[in-house]
Amino acid sequence: MPRNEYQSQLADLRSDVLEMSDTVAERLEMALNALETNNHDLAQQVIDGDSEINQQYLELEKQCTDLIALQQPVAGDLRFIAASFKIITDLERIADLATNLGEYATAGETNLFPDIDLQELGSVTLEMLDEAMAAYADDDREKCYTVDERDDDLDYLCEVASDTVVRELIESEQMDSDEDIEAFMEDVSRFLLTIRDIERIGDHSVNIAARALYMIDNNDELIY
Template structure:
């Protein structure tokens, strides 16, 4: 295969992965909005559309495998393809977490009450921070920005601490109920804790993207864990 055609394949792979990330972040943003507003119709569409992300993941996985098998890349190209392969896995899992969030919205029959239940827990703000983290991680991948990869890891530490504080607030509220919480209240607690956990996981996947990007650019595995 001519060198210019091979380079074009590498370019298209990156562009296709960036397009997948745009779709995943859009779905995550809409799932967050559905969770906050109780928009069950939107949440149901997100759950029903999960197969689209899975299919896109499999297509890109096939592209990566094809480049490995047919081109036998070395050095920087090898790191780029290997990192891209890992990044699409993180994107697919973020898509799964968006589905989780949408499902919580569907399950919350009294979502308006739940939104008021924990005034100290701002799920929307937390969710927006994690979405921005994913977007910035993908921008680092798009532009080969090594500096941004370290900044993303540091910002995720802050998100982790926010999640821990939010979870403690929910648990304190449950303990303060002194055993008087009914089944609906316990379900609300469970959903809120699961939401916080899943948003924290989104941030972890953003760090994974940053780590693979750093490795791709500079053969540096410092952020890989």
């Protein structure tokens, strides 16, 4: 295959990975808005759209495997293709977590704890994802480290949010019936799962940044 065509395929792969990330970020933002507004229709759009992202993933997986099998890339090109494959895996998992958030939004009460700003937590994850993908797009090693550092902030915010839930549970008034208690605890469980899944989205963004750094500098510091 002529060198120019090969380089064009590498450029197409990068462009397609970035397109997938745009779709994933859009769905995540929709899920977070559905949680905030209790918008079941918006949440259902996120849930129904998961199959589209799964299809994008499979098509990109084939692009990666075909490039490796047919072109036998080495050095920087091989790191780029391998990083792209790992990144689309993390993007697909972020999309799965966004789908979870959509399901939580349709399942019950989402505004149990007004002192906890889920939008703030979600905004941090969206910014982390954006910076991680910018690192991949622009070979920006500094952004890789920025994403890793921001994850500590997100972990702290999620820990505070979870502690707030526990504290308010302890201080809450006793309910009238077992049915009320059961329904309330189901909502609380979903709320805690929401916090957990938002934190996991941040972890996947760090994974993306780590693979971008490995791609750029053959540096596995953030992977481990």
